[in-house]
Amino acid sequence: MENENEHRTSRSRGSNVRRTILIGVVVVLALAVGVGGYSVFSLYRSLNSMNPGASGATRSTLNLNQRINILIMGVDSRDPSDPGRSDSIMLVGFDPVSGTINVMSIPRDSRVNIPGHGYDKINATTNPDYFSDGGIPLLERTIEGMIPGIRINYYAKTDFAGFEKVIDALGGVTINVEKRMYYKSADTLIDLQPGVQHMDGKTALGYARFRHDTVGDFGSWGGEEYGRVVRQKELFKAIIAQTTALRNVWKLPPVIRAIEEAVTTDLLPADMLHLALAFKDATDKQVTAVVFPGAPGTVDKVSYVIPDLETLRTKVAPLFGPLTVSK
Numbered sequence: 001m002e003n004e005n006e007h008r009t010s011r012s013r014g015s016n017v018r019r020t021i022l023i024g025v026v027v028v029l030a031l032a033v034g035v036g037g038y039s040v041f042s043l044y045r046s047l048n049s050m051n052p053g054a055s056g057a058t059r060s061t062l063n064l065n066q067r068i069n070i071l072i073m074g075v076d077s078r079d080p081s082d083p084g085r086s087d088s089i090m091l092v093g094f095d096p097v098s099g100t101i102n103v104m105s106i107p108r109d110s111r112v113n114i115p116g117h118g119y120d121k122i123n124a125t126t127n128p129d130y131f132s133d134g135g136i137p138l139l140e141r142t143i144e145g146m147i148p149g150i151r152i153n154y155y156a157k158t159d160f161a162g163f164e165k166v167i168d169a170l171g172g173v174t175i176n177v178e179k180r181m182y183y184k185s186a187d188t189l190i191d192l193q194p195g196v197q198h199m200d201g202k203t204a205l206g207y208a209r210f211r212h213d214t215v216g217d218f219g220s221w222g223g224e225e226y227g228r229v230v231r232q233k234e235l236f237k238a239i240i241a242q243t244t245a246l247r248n249v250w251k252l253p254p255v256i257r258a259i260e261e262a263v264t265t266d267l268l269p270a271d272m273l274h275l276a277l278a279f280k281d282a283t284d285k286q287v288t289a290v291v292f293p294g295a296p297g298t299v300d301k302v303s304y305v306i307p308d309l310e311t312l313r314t315k316v317a318p319l320f321g322p323l324t325v326s327k
Helices: 002-007 025-032 040-050 136-146 160-170 201-209 228-243 252-260 269-278 309-320
Strands: 068-075 088-095 100-106 111-114 118-121 154-159 173-177 181-184 189-192 195-199 219-221 224-226 263-265 287-289 294-299 302-307
Touching: 068 136, 088 136, 088 228, 088 309, 100 228, 100 309, 111 136, 111 302, 136 154, 160 201, 160 228, 160 252, 173 201, 173 228, 189 201, 195 201, 201 228, 228 287
Parallel strands: 068 154, 100 287
Antiparallel strands: 068 088, 088 100, 111 118, 154 263, 173 195, 181 189, 219 224, 294 302
């Protein structure tokens, strides 16, 4: 432990504890719970309520012969003055050919080259008060520039006011808590003991939010990543595992109702249905957690996560890039 702590020389800094993390699993739930006996009409109606014409798209662009990358963002809607910064960002790549899923958390403090604005923290891209053209398209262009050769096909934005209800509707999730986690403030209590435990929504959110240790949001050493971004992906896989027990007509309705209140996406309802069908048998075994290549650092007295651009280009891009079809 002492050697580990010596390497934990820096932590990502960001907004205060009230800003929750992205649990990008909410839209994946809509895909993972899929059809499993639920009527196509009912599922379609629920998926339609998740997409209030966010993109204005009317024609399908879904190609189930190619990788489908969905950018999933989370914001804390409890703060009505929040102009829209992405508190957490997750890139999820679906491979319909192999039935596998790659998922990578992108630290919110990553120092990136924002098109038209120069270098800044990536979570500033969606803030229209910070950049006049701030929004999801700017975030998408920024990530595509950081990881050459990939294309982000769709986005999903989650509102965490309903996240606890989603987890509770699932019947909770099972997580192996890696260490003691304790934090208390005026409006937050996180109190977790190490070990495998089944969590309700409130407890799971606390697990994913916890960053009050020597690592914080993101740490990297020995070729591994640590901190809150890792817990996001662990929770992602746990929820995928949990949905395997829920894919039947009796258990799906409350889950779908909870999801539809928490997701805004530019995926057309019919495309979500087709994607759900393509991954209806997916389990956590098909999910690969991709390490974000970077390290905490300081530039001009500002704390960032500094991405390793060469590794992003050579190692990460192929995991989210176009599929190579064997002839």
